[in-house]
Amino acid sequence: MRARILYATLTGNNEEVADVIMTELQRLQVETTKEDITYVDALDLDPAEQDILVTVVYTFDLGTLADEALDFYEDLPDANLNQVVYGVAGSGDVYYGDDYGTAVDLLEAQFEKTAGIKGASGVKVNLRPDVPAVEALQKFAQQLVQTAQKR
Template sequence: MRARILFATLTGNNEDVADVIIAEFQRLGVETIKEDITNVEALDLNPTTQDILVTVVYTFDLGTLADEAIDFYEDLPDVDLAGVVYGVAGSGDVYYGQDYGTAVDILEQQFTKTQGIQGAPGVKVNLRPDAQATIELEQFTQALVKQAQRI
């Protein structure tokens, strides 16, 4: 089984989130690839190159998607991810109240247009992964793997 993790980060928090997910994938014996989302064209995604696709994006400003992920986001509805399990995680800051972690919601909504299979509800991390967020990210990763095993 192969997982591809795409991340966007300014502060390093989302790379930390991605690394927690990767560590759990590796513990579960899943081959993983980690890439900066700016280096990936959504239109080049091929369902045969990964079983699981995870995006880790941060929420910017007042609830907007990270600039690094906008091109990916805009092209995503034109991608056929039939048979691919997807999941979205990302950091935010609870200081922003209702705008906290909205990038996760925004990207999850866009993934519904790809025919991919949502493997787990999105995970929002306040700033960087603490002990509780690490547990949630590990459970998220386990759910993705279980869903991919069903296919």
């Protein structure tokens, strides 16, 4: 089984989130790669190249999506994700109240327009992964693998 993690980060927090997910996927014997989402074109995604696709993006200014992920986001509904299991995680700051972690919600809504299979509910991390967030991210990765094994 193969997984691909695409991330965007300004402060390094989301790379830490991606690393937690990657470590757990690898522990579960999933061949995993991690890439900056800036360099990935959603229209070039090939279902044969990954069983699981994870995006990890931060929420920016008043609940908007990270600039690095905008092109990917806009093209995602037209991407070929037939039978690919997807999941979304990302960091935010609870200081922003209702705008906390909305990038996760925005990307999940875009993924729902594809032929992909939602593998787990999105995970929002306040700033950096603390112990409870690490546990939530590990469960998230485990759910993705379980869903991929059932398809």
